[in-house]
Amino acid sequence: MTLAVAPQATPVSSLESLVRRLKEGAHAWVKVPLAERLALLEELRRGYHAIAEPSVRAACQAKGIDPESPIAGEEWLAGPFIVLRNLRLLVESLKDIQRHGVPYIPPSRLSTLPDGRLCARLYPANLLDSTLLMRHVGEVHFQPGVTAANLREHQASFYRRPHEGRLCAVLGAGNVNSIPPTDCLYKLFVEGTACVLKMNPVNAYLGPFLEQAFAPLVRRNVFAVVYGGAEEGSALVNHPDVDEVHITGSDKTHDALMWGPPGPEAEARRARNEPLLKKAITSELGNVSPVVIVPGPYSDGEVRYQGSNIAGMVANNASFNCNSAKLLVQPREWQRRGQMVDEVQTALGRTRVRSAWYPGAEQRWRQFTEGRKGLRLVGTPGKGELAFALVPDVDPFQSQDRVFTQEPWCTVLSETSLPGADDPVAFLEQVVPFLNDKVWGTLCATLVVHPKSLKDPAVKAAVEKAIRELRYGSVAVNNWPAAMFALGSLPWGGHPSSSPQNIQSGMGWVHNTYMLEHIEKAVLRAPLTGFPPSPWMPGHRGLATLSRRLADFELAPSWLKVPAIAAAAMRV
Template identity: 45%
Template sequence: MTPASTLAPPAFAARPATPPPSTARRLDDAVARVREGASRLLKLSLDDRVALARSMQTGYVGVARESVHAACAAKGIPLDTPLEGEEWSLGPWCVIRHLRLVQQALLALKHTGTTTLGELGRTADGRLTARVFPAGTIDGTLFRGVTVDVHLQSGMTDAELESSRARFYKGRVHAGQVVLVLGAGNVNAIVSQDVITKIFNEGKACIVKLNPVNAYLGPFLERAYAEAIRGGYLAIVYGGADEGAYLAGHAGTDEIHMTGSDRTYDQIVWGPPGPGRDARKRENRPLMNKPVSAELGGVAPVLIVPGPYTQKELAYQAEDVASGLTYNASFDCNANRVIIVPRNWKLRERFLAELTRALERAPDRQAYYPGARERWERFTAGRAMTRVGGRMEGSLPWTLVSDLDAGAGAEPLFSEESFAPIIVETAVGSADPLEFLEQAADFANDRMWGTLSAELVVHPATMKDRTTAAAVERAIGRLRYGVVTVNAWSGLAFAFGTPPWGAHPSSTPNDIQSGSGWVHNTAMLEGIEKAVMRHPLTATPKPAYSISHRSAHQLMTRMSALEEQGSWMKVPGVLAAAMRA
């Protein structure tokens, strides 16, 4: 054993510089360039669009390692540790994969006139479904047993699915538009994937205003996407709320897409809080008359359906749920926030004990997102809780608030997104799966704020019984969330690229919840109600996001390299790294 005194300290990259806010003149120039580029973008052939996507992908590959190191420095992540794998996942893997899938979709359009889908099916209530993952045989090999089906809105027919898919490419739907993309500060892939969706799915040019939290990413994107910037299809600018407001109100921008909070959305659409905003909402008189699409986070529930779980299965799922909290230091819009268990569930104490043990394995993290400590203090004040870790300077403890009364009125941990490392456990219904599923789905729909993502943990034996399986399918159908997963955290569905990502379409501008509109969606589907991901109850090797994964940094570096070409030659190296988990 190496003596502790000889162990080298962890290596950290140099903290990246943040570009200064763009001047009004630079903002105007950017709008003018992209306004001209929007017309040129319309005229590109499919071959030209494939070449553009390839240039963006090649450019991102070229900055991948530097951008990951910059993100690690900004978030206090030591290099060459499993935590570095998060930034490979939240940057290069997602982006490089998305651009490869876009190229495939464009080539399919060229050769067949439409995008490629997997098998079609029907939900229990008769709605049309379309399989979008696995997107190929490599996906099927690396993510064995994982599927994603898109549930279409009621009334969508096979013929409408065919005619509406890739709508932009089947008939001009606009005369050249400019989208203001207000970037997310927490996940570096988001802004790129929003741009990819707008340029290639919708044929719209983009002005990106980066979030001040990760504005350091801008110079890397300017290098990666140099060809798109030269063509006028993209511009990248910097600043805070003032610069964002200036561009939102600019005559040269046609629509807005944002990732952030519902407060920012309401500020843009309805104006500052107060009697004036209230009156405008009542009278449906928004200040912003441009279309605004948004992804705004939420309070993501995890429904633990009773079943014959073994201790090993409980431990696996407890770590999976905990990992959905700790990933990215808990600064994810889809972080697991509320665990809903059956009332009087005989395995409750064992599950919570395993959950706590999983949190104890999680390293302390820098609470890098602004306001995290204040939010943590506000949401935990006066509560009984289990706190794990938080000893490192600048970190916060992983916090479990258990046995929270499901009947508590106006409970902030149900009705507000904490955006802090807090997870809650509450109980509804009973240990009867039918009663639990009915009441848990109602609770998730009616008491949880947000409509972005929800998870069910379901034992395979439950799905072998026709009655309980039907109840699970009803719950999946009833949950008003844009992404519903079974037995795994929704971060996978976000990363896969082919599934649409966004809030359930039941929200309105007056009550926006988790937002509106869809991104990713490389099959370019319309009429989406939700994406449903199904995953085995346990998996070997474990997902790269798992708390205890020992080789995530090696695995996700290799996964990112694999995604450039989707090459089988890269698969053995990926599997070797995965098995070292």
């Protein structure tokens, strides 16, 4: 088995020459022609596919997963599949730039929202693409001022107006192994910046695999990997030759870099808007991710399906995802409210408890569960493991309760309710200000809506209004926003209402292979139920095989591969 061994910390003294070399490479990088960039991307695709299996085995070892078990498929999906798909879509976008000047969006995919803003339908791009998430539709809502006539002016600005060569310090995420490489690919191929990636100590074992897969970029002095903790990270981001910073992590890390250690001095700097770090900074910083059940005529089977869907949003990756379901919001008097919680609990019982491999998880789990009335625990944890915890009926008027203000970052799902039973319109009118003003984070939210309810024009209008008004960078209807993260073509990031002083889930976008700018949010619409069920649903027996086949598909898409993928998807 490949060992999940982290390299030693990079000596701070060696950063000087490394950063200088990358800054020189950045000046050359901006002049590389499109044909050469395309050849590089094809080389990177082959390189990443070559390290897929050993990197997954290393991740399984680090997270306490049997690499031959179905759950190992989570690491294939959240690692190689997403990276290979991202690389493939970047190839398609650069080919579009060769032909059209920008990544091409057919005029038939553009529409105008009721508030006058532009909407672009991006997923599926074609019939073969639609086999990944059948009957799903993904779209982007733009900020005011972007129109069908000027959309090209808000795409791929680096390829239309190149800068002189910039270097970005990327502080990598420790939880999901596709995040560090895709963050760097975005900076390199969408924004045109060279990257020095500091691995998070939690998954520093991934670094050597990235160095191998991205060797063509290393040789060009536009990509390098360094290792270490806070000292090395601080030295890197404050280096004078580093032009900008990208962080995937916590808001606490962002604020410490911007304003200094917590305390009166940091708060005074924040109030004066005098940051310590005077560089452009983008970030993705987590979320108390809500799932809202809009009342409707649900059958027992539909409640069961969505209960399993929500359970999968909790269990996946031991709940160490920024988009893991953390807050279930339901109508207070809805007759199926208790049944939904029961179905989530039952579905969680179909998967094993997980190793609490992310540092501090056990302490956070206790903070969210101790003293809670009606607490439900699922599973029998062994040493180093945590049970799934359901915290029902949290008072929504206790706005300082940590379930609304802090991301648990462990296997905890809380449930709360707002007044209402059978009136979706009145319920949604309460949901939007509650989530926008009381629940921390701006990254992603899910609305579960019955299709029969949408046949009522008033309900449909209320749902669309809620989608537009929710201050989240991603809004999913009837599905997990992680699907939006995985697609790659849709932008991923916090809502643009965030500011450095109130950073919430961060600022800026990644993925976004259409290279769009002035984005307001992404939206993914899905059926209420489906077959085969989503791969993250607990107990999926074919997950490992399915995930491997999807990764192979992204290297070389073909209709001939679809039957084998479908067969694995149906092994539930």
